[in-house]
Amino acid sequence: MIWSLPEPMLTVAADSPALPAGWAAEPKWDGYRAQLALHSDGRVLLRSRQRTDMTSAFPEIREAALAQLPADTGLDGVM
Template identity: 80%
Template sequence: MLTVAVDSPALPAGYAAEPKWDGFRAQLAVYKGGRVLLRSRQGTDMTGSFPEIRTAALVQLPPNTALDGELVVWEARKLAFERLQQRLARRGKGAAEAARQ
């Protein structure tokens, strides 16, 4: 889940690249039976802090799907890392309210 610096931005055939986002690297897994797990690269379970991601995953992704990506918050046409950091401490009603905001 970690990026590796390269000397040249030119990529060999068959490789892909993405920009470095100011967010949390995360892995999302959707299991049979409706279980969803969102975890950090250290393995911390972040599912309870981001209920909207769990809901979207259940609706949009089939079981036995895994995604690796970056969680970001866009605000006023820019990334808002501080808003993302505030989400980790929230669970339950607090996380749901933060998701609505």
């Protein structure tokens, strides 16, 4: 089986701060935009939006994912 993450969601400029119904937004003040995937066999992948593997740079996030997330979880956000 091929294990992959979806394409990262990228930011887009907006003409107005008003959001369409059903949308949410948050400012990115500092940190990294990253995707995390926890595979059912215990593999964890943390990558940047440019697809750089950052897993080894953040062992505490890897350990927290293993301890707290269910298998086959994918997250996209700012850390």
